[in-house]
Amino acid sequence: MDWDKLRIFHAVADAGSLTHAGDVLHLSQSAVSRQVRALEESLNTTLFHRHARGLILTEQGELLFEATRAMSKRLDSAAARIRDSEEEVFGELRVTTTTGFGSLWLAPRLPALYEKFPDLKIDLMLEERVLDLPMREADVAIRMKEPSQADLIRKRLMSVRMLLYASPEYLARYGTPESIEDINTHRLICQNPTSAQVGAGANLVQHLMTYDIRSTLTVNNYFGVLQAVINHLGIGVLPDYLMQDFPNLVRVLPDVQSVEVPVFLAYPEEMRQSKRIAAFRDFVQDEIITYRKRMKDQALS
Template identity: 45%
Template sequence: MGMLDWDKLRIFHVAAESGSFTHSAEKLGMSQSAVSRQISALEEDLGLKLFIRHARGLVLTEVGEQLFRTAHRMAWELQSVQAQMTESQDVPTGPLLVTTTVGFGSTWLTKRIHEFVTLYPTIQLEIKLNDAELDLAMREADVAIRLHRPNQSEMIQRKLFTVHFHIYASESYLAENGAPKSIEDLDAHKIITFGEPSPSYLGDVNFLERIGRPDNSPRRTTLKVNAIYGMMQACRQGIGIAMLPDYITEEEPSLKRVLTDIDLPEFETYFVYPPALKSSKRVGVFRDFLVEKARDWQY
């Protein structure tokens, strides 16, 4: 096995990521046959098959998967070294890939992001919304906003705020059904909860099914939706009563709080990033921006 040629490896990485010679050729500004040739040459250098070529595109072999993970890390390291070199003393520059949950990211975060991209036009911000947590150690994203304390102890973390749940109903629902005055009243109301399996980071998101009920007989729900945003929309439409986190209801005047004197679940939210990015200016300015927004918001 000869030395791995970085150029071929880079072409392999793009092809593996895009899943076809056509797409990767476009991305690389090469002809399709040139991409195919370079990959065949790399397979020859290694004496191993990296792709199974299907009519529908390229599928990585097991060895291909391993090489892709390594190439992916190398590409990421190279990109961050490049970014560090171009990041002059005062201007944070380069890509910043932020991940968080779909609910939090599509409401609280995207509402505030306009100011950040205006302040830092040289940062290429990308927000990856995913309810399955992307792995920062594997470089699936640079930084994360987690709705719980991070499990990986080596990660740097900064608490942003505490998220509180409240119980809501729309004006139309209340006009038709009245407001519950006690927990027992909920048995006679329509309830919206989170579809199974409910994500652990949302803590006791289905509290309304259980509160004031024996363990073996939860409250019947009218609707389950496996997205906080969907629950909020359903509640807004007057379908029923829902317990929602405050980041999703902050600009929903038609939702009214009910049963305001009950103790409800809450959870902490953290900004998290790997030690390797400790001195990154992009990460620093984004962290400071979030901390400031969090302070303004947590009234």
């Protein structure tokens, strides 16, 4: 099968248009069309349904596109490994983690990484969905549970718990609850138990909701919960890693907490020699050592 024709087919299938694919490939629309027709003739099948609004893959086209998509990801991986054979740390690094951890813990610490490696280009993908690392949806992941996918290198980084926090201003106005039963006289700010989140956080929220709380604010990520808490709206369920960067928050009901949530860093086995991943991994580990030391110092002070 002609590799060049497959490359052109993949671009057309990805763009859904001969014209757009031609722009990407720097070819004329007629040249792209000829190559697609030649590929269809060599396979003795129709790969696209032609419509006024564009091209739609046939069933056979979908099968071929799935294959070329996998090939493209493998080629990207090979190119990344070749680039990583250089001595310098540079190029794109796609990092995936949760919205809360990525926005509240990781992103504020990235200036130190860029200062050391100014030629890095980090694509930070914050979402609760678990991306497929072996299929190259991302290069490295920080996850709130041990990854189950095969062919991954895993390293446990730390553990977090979900705790209750409020601002001093809120507590001065509404009082500090002395027992968990008092929580029903306060506004609870948390993630909706049905939204995508770690099970430990959802379980804690479900438990708190059994106390007939009079007023709630639910948000679909911890960044929103934090913003509501620091603006004195109520008592929030938040991860304990926030305490270092928001020392003015007051922990409420110290006996109320979730079970531990393990935090893992993972990347594909085939990226073991990647200098970009090694630089990122070492940076995160160093930041966690610093974080733990500061938390210990805060606890002793």
